[in-house]
Amino acid sequence: MSKVLYEKDIQKEVLQEKKVAIVGYGSQGHAHALNLRESGYDVIVGLRPGKSQQKAEEDGFDVFPVAEAVQKADVVMILLPDEHQPTVFEESIKPNLQPGNAVAFAHGFNVHFSQIVPPSNVDVFLVAPKGPGHLVRRTFEDGSGVPSLYGVYQDVTGKCKEVALAYAQGIGSARAGVLETSFQEETETDLFGEQAVLCGGMTSLVKAGFETLTDAGYQPEVAYFECLHEMKLIVDLMYEGGLENVRYSISDTAQWGDFVSGPRVINDETKARMQEILNEIQSGAFAKGWVLENQANRPEFNAINAREKKLQVEQVGRELRELMPFVKQPLQEEQKNKQK
Ligand code: NDP
Ligand code: MG
Ligand code: MG
Numbered sequence: 001m002s003k004v005l006y007e008k009d010i011q012k013e014v015l016q017e018k019k020v021a022i023v024g025y026g027s028q029g030h031a032h033a034l035n036l037r038e039s040g041y042d043v044i045v046g047l048r049p050g051k052s053q054q055k056a057e058e059d060g061f062d063v064f065p066v067a068e069a070v071q072k073a074d075v076v077m078i079l080l081p082d083e084h085q086p087t088v089f090e091e092s093i094k095p096n097l098q099p100g101n102a103v104a105f106a107h108g109f110n111v112h113f114s115q116i117v118p119p120s121n122v123d124v125f126l127v128a129p130k131g132p133g134h135l136v137r138r139t140f141e142d143g144s145g146v147p148s149l150y151g152v153y154q155d156v157t158g159k160c161k162e163v164a165l166a167y168a169q170g171i172g173s174a175r176a177g178v179l180e181t182s183f184q185e186e187t188e189t190d191l192f193g194e195q196a197v198l199c200g201g202m203t204s205l206v207k208a209g210f211e212t213l214t215d216a217g218y219q220p221e222v223a224y225f226e227c228l229h230e231m232k233l234i235v236d237l238m239y240e241g242g243l244e245n246v247r248y249s250i251s252d253t254a255q256w257g258d259f260v261s262g263p264r265v266i267n268d269e270t271k272a273r274m275q276e277i278l279n280e281i282q283s284g285a286f287a288k289g290w291v292l293e294n295q296a297n298r299p300e301f302n303a304i305n306a307r308e309k310k311l312q313v314e315q316v317g318r319e320l321r322e323l324m325p326f327v328k329q330p331l332q333e334e335q336k337n338k339q340k
Contacts, residue, residue, distance in 0.1 A: 027133030
């Protein structure tokens with residue numbers, strides 16, 4: 001088994017003497033900045049003027065334009081949307097790096113797929129939390145944490161790995177486990193996970209189940225509870241104790257159905273599709289498509305996004321959640337306010 005590192009395995013001193021600039025204050029950015037500061041590190045934030053800048057200032061950070069934040073910092077963590085990173089890197093980050101500084105990422109996409117080529121005189125590492133940014137923050141406040149992968153792409157100081165580990169500890173990940181990876185492995189597995197299982201796989205499974213029931217004439221509300229709402233309750237059991245824990249809690253009838261019907265839904269053909277998806281990630285074809293989609297101003301992304309919001313499963317869900325105030329989380333409130 002690979003060696004998973006925890007609090008006791010990590011030295012904090014290497015990062016204590018450094019200034020960390022968090023560039024971006026979105027999902028991951030706010031979580032990293034706040035968690036690192038509360039772990040005792042010296043953190044500043046780099047941003048353009050706007051909403052995030054205001055939020056970071058309200059949270060008590062010294063906020064600077066990106067170029068200035070980079071000039072002041074020893075470690076620069078880039079937490080901008082992946083598709084904006086290459087331009088900001090060329091214009092504001094690269095020209096302000098000093099030899100021996102470190103540049104860090106939470107996802108290897110841009111470096112692995114050559115959208116960013118870091119100069120050869122800086123350390124380059126990755127600390128990729130395996131969870132959404134808002135949970136990196138929420139779990140830290142709860143006293144737990146989200147596991148992270150870390151990886152070194154370029155080590156010029158001889159200390160890059162130690163700095164990466166201290167950083168991972170600082171955002172709370174050493175409470176849950178920190179595991180070494182490469183930029184290649186993190187990038188390819190992260191893209192595969194989100195496409196085939198966590199995001200694409202799951203939302204498509206929910207939609208297909210919901211539509212099968214409503215097409216057969218069952219009430220949309222029943223289909224929503226069955227195929228979407230209960231998903232979280234089952235996933236919580238899986239998170240706590242694996243497949244065995246799900247099967248311990250469900251009825252034997254459900255377990256028998258799981259054994260005989262699950263493999264008919266996700267079968268060899270599905271696995272062949274997963275293999276195709278993985279091949280396209282590994283070959284760079286997916287990355288190229290996404291880079292070009294962004295260059296074209298996202299025509300397909302926007303069209304699909306608008307269509308998906310109108311689906312019946314979404315409409316009925318909005319109505320039902322209004323009546324279940326307990327399922328509302330701050331994240332959803334935040335999103336609602338943004339849409340207003
Ligand atoms: P977000 O979209 O949440 O972050 C956007 C932030 O970047 C905002 O603060 C925004 O500020 C700022 N920003 C956008 N464009 C610019 C610009 N041109 N100049 C300066 N600031 C800008 O990003 P995420 O947190 O989702 O992703 C950050 C990184 O973390 C990515 O590499 C992603 O792959 C990785 N990651 C994300 C995860 C997640 O949970 N979301 C999980 C694991 C890794 P403004 O308000 O001004 O627009
Ligand atoms: Mg990802
Ligand atoms: Mg991910």
